[in-house]
Amino acid sequence: MRYFNTGRVQDKLINRLEKQEKQQAFQRDRFFKYKVSEIHSRLSQSLLMEKIVETDNPSAFSEVLMRGLKKLLKTNEFDFKYFIAPIRNIVPHPNPISLYITQYILEGVLNDPCVIEVYGTDKDIYQMVNKEITNINLKFERDQKKLVEQLSHNKSLKPGSREYDIELDKLFRKTMGEPAISEGESFKNTSE
Numbered sequence: 001m002r003y004f005n006t007g008r009v010q011d012k013l014i015n016r017l018e019k020q021e022k023q024q025a026f027q028r029d030r031f032f033k034y035k036v037s038e039i040h041s042r043l044s045q046s047l048l049m050e051k052i053v054e055t056d057n058p059s060a061f062s063e064v065l066m067r068g069l070k071k072l073l074k075t076n077e078f079d080f081k082y083f084i085a086p087i088r089n090i091v092p093h094p095n096p097i098s099l100y101i102t103q104y105i106l107e108g109v110l111n112d113p114c115v116i117e118v119y120g121t122d123k124d125i126y127q128m129v130n131k132e133i134t135n136i137n138l139k140f141e142r143d144q145k146k147l148v149e150q151l152s153h154n155k156s157l158k159p160g161s162r163e164y165d166i167e168l169d170k171l172f173r174k175t176m177g178e179p180a181i182s183e184g185e186s187f188k189n190t191s192e
Helices: 008-049 058-074 077-087 096-109 122-152 162-176
Strands: 053-055 115-118
Touching: 008 053, 008 058, 008 096, 008 122, 008 162, 053 058, 058 096, 077 096, 096 115, 096 122, 122 162
Parallel strands: none
Antiparallel strands: 053 115
């Protein structure tokens, strides 16, 4: 008997990859929503201290950087990928958030009147940004792991269920505070 490949295996693989990509985008968004203010303060300080950005008005530079971070919060998946496309091959396995912020520094910050000059290569800027993002993300993941472990003691909740996700969100808000949302702004999931 002859076996004809109906494509079911490929369909399952594609579905699994798409689900994994959506989960990664969700995790990236959750991290960014809860840590945007910390990212802002540490990046603005590092960029100025390491003399990557030269400015005569640090507070205006800080506002420009925050505008870029807020832009990232509101962007959709297509715009996100389009924005980082020029530098997506800067390093072998780049962090998407670090790529976006690096590209914003190269485009938005560089062209702002409050900024005198941006020094360093694209890769140098990416590495500095990624170092800060990675440090913040490691702490966030440790905290998230503790919350998931705490939630695992509740036997009535099953991971992946709607009730589990609601309880996890409540724990996040209780321990990490509310996500950083400015007046009237809402978040868009980049996986939409």
